[in-house]
Amino acid sequence: MSEGFPGYKGKALQVLRKAGAEIGDLIRITKDAKTYEGILIPRSEYGDEKHVVIKMKSGYNIGINITLNTQIEKIGVGAKPTFTPPPLPKQKPELPKVAIISTGGTIASRVDYRTGGVRSALSASDLYSVVPELSEVATIDAQILFSLYSENITAKHWSETAKTVAKHIQKGAAGVVVPHGTDTMAYTSAALSFTLQNLPVPVIMVGSQRSADRPSSDAATNLIGAVRAAAWAPFAEVVLAMHETISDASIVFHRGTKVRKCHTSRRDTFQSVNTSPLARIENEKITMLVDDYCQRDSSRKLVLKPDFDEKVALVKFHLGLNPKILEWHIEEGYRGIVLEGTGLGHVSNYCFPAIRKAVKNDVVVAMTSQCIWGRLGMNVYDTGRDLLAMGVIPLEDMLPETALVKLMWVLGQTKDVEEVKKLLTANIAHEISPRTTPEEEE
Numbered sequence: 001m002s003e004g005f006p007g008y009k010g011k012a013l014q015v016l017r018k019a020g021a022e023i024g025d026l027i028r029i030t031k032d033a034k035t036y037e038g039i040l041i042p043r044s045e046y047g048d049e050k051h052v053v054i055k056m057k058s059g060y061n062i063g064i065n066i067t068l069n070t071q072i073e074k075i076g077v078g079a080k081p082t083f084t085p086p087p088l089p090k091q092k093p094e095l096p097k098v099a100i101i102s103t104g105g106t107i108a109s110r111v112d113y114r115t116g117g118v119r120s121a122l123s124a125s126d127l128y129s130v131v132p133e134l135s136e137v138a139t140i141d142a143q144i145l146f147s148l149y150s151e152n153i154t155a156k157h158w159s160e161t162a163k164t165v166a167k168h169i170q171k172g173a174a175g176v177v178v179p180h181g182t183d184t185m186a187y188t189s190a191a192l193s194f195t196l197q198n199l200p201v202p203v204i205m206v207g208s209q210r211s212a213d214r215p216s217s218d219a220a221t222n223l224i225g226a227v228r229a230a231a232w233a234p235f236a237e238v239v240l241a242m243h244e245t246i247s248d249a250s251i252v253f254h255r256g257t258k259v260r261k262c263h264t265s266r267r268d269t270f271q272s273v274n275t276s277p278l279a280r281i282e283n284e285k286i287t288m289l290v291d292d293y294c295q296r297d298s299s300r301k302l303v304l305k306p307d308f309d310e311k312v313a314l315v316k317f318h319l320g321l322n323p324k325i326l327e328w329h330i331e332e333g334y335r336g337i338v339l340e341g342t343g344l345g346h347v348s349n350y351c352f353p354a355i356r357k358a359v360k361n362d363v364v365v366a367m368t369s370q371c372i373w374g375r376l377g378m379n380v381y382d383t384g385r386d387l388l389a390m391g392v393i394p395l396e397d398m399l400p401e402t403a404l405v406k407l408m409w410v411l412g413q414t415k416d417v418e419e420v421k422k423l424l425t426a427n428i429a430h431e432i433s434p435r436t437t438p439e440e441e442e
Helices: 010-019 124-130 132-136 155-170 185-195 219-232 324-331 349-360 382-390 400-413 417-425
Strands: 026-031 034-040 051-055 061-065 071-076 097-102 109-112 117-120 139-144 175-179 203-206 238-243 250-255 259-261 270-272 279-282 285-288 312-316 336-341 364-369
Touching: 010 051, 010 071, 026 051, 034 061, 097 155, 097 219, 132 219, 155 175, 155 185, 175 219, 185 203, 185 238, 185 259, 185 400, 203 219, 219 238, 219 250, 219 279, 219 285, 250 270, 312 324, 312 400, 324 349, 336 400, 349 364, 349 382, 364 400, 364 417, 400 417
Parallel strands: 097 139, 097 175, 175 203, 203 238, 312 336, 336 364
Antiparallel strands: 026 034, 026 071, 034 051, 051 061, 109 117, 238 250, 250 279, 259 270, 279 285
């Protein structure tokens, strides 16, 4: 690898030097009677020595394998790749004030010319400056709280986010938008649903599946929809805003405790599970999709409960699961275990002794299902009935991710095991659907 050519080495580095090309230059690559033109960009430091990577006019990066018949020609001197956000548009003070609290993720990312990939780099103010349409929707009060990929978010970050959201609401924000990485956004949306109670205004989690440098990016559309809802929507709940379909036609708002990421890359990856989405924005119009929702009321006083106990585990049952894994959590002082069981809420009977030990040691053990749709039915088979008799708590149709977050939150509120069980089974933030619809039974 050579200084000035990050990521390039061996054969690829040789041909680039021979062509006199540098990072940022426009080059033409001819190979097998095909021609490719684009800006030479750096490669990942872990790449091989056989490829040259260019950014095409389309915005996409392609790698071309260097062979004996490959020719590279420098056809233009390019400016070194940089990013300068445009100036902030003029704000309209008569519009509602919306706080944007950035935590990172793809929606707060741009292309990283060190690797050709994306990295968390934009501040919340940058988000505003590169999406000037926001100036027609609301007055923006933006800050960057974290700059993290969402896999690095912990319960401590949930608490800090909740406290920051509360401060903006107490200062009179008409709504709050929290940009976040999509991979764990459902966990954070559940956490905020429990920590921010009696909300007077909407709190909108928002992310994007594709970074802003890509032509198919959903970042701007999602952000505009989220800010519009924060400023004008009639509801006052924690929701998650993303594309409803793969097109840009509408943004849908999922309740924070009933949503799951279902696809690695589709723009409509998030789906409401066992319930309808709360609302939709289409052609700048907000339409409520349910009748039962908490209405916006600026006079309502927010109740903040930001404490979590991180000594909680989510254990996915699988064939051959070693019950010593459950015993390890007991020995390590864990106070709660959420089991992701099969079907109606089952685990193998060889796990029973470990579960009995957990319950005997005041470890709260709760059951969810690996199935996406439907709800538990632990009275149907003797395995489920045996687990109930041991003291395992059935969590109806609560998502495993939501159950984990909720148990962490409940244990952050009380040390009393009976009170924990009571709170865990109470429907606090729409995390439990009140009934199973006929469609779910089919």
